[in-house]
Amino acid sequence: MLGLLEIFTLHPEQLSANDVRAVLACGVTRDAIRDAFYVAFLFNTYDRLADALGWELPDQRYYAKAGQFLLKKGYL
Secondary structure: OHHHHHHHHOOOOOOOOOHHHHHHHHHOHHHHHHHHHHHHHHHHHHHHHHHOOOOOOOOHHHHHHHHHHHHHHHOO
């Protein structure tokens, strides 16, 4: 699966049905492949947006504070 995602990310023009068939032959389900593609697509999109727009990571203190907030309030 990781090899398939590497092709998907770095060389999408080379991605073929045979690449997917090889992963299926290893026992990975179609649903798992689809889900992995969705996650990779979103990660790649966010990564490219961050690069293009110059997003910066917050200060280290932010993560502990945000983690405590999420533990207390959740995501919604």
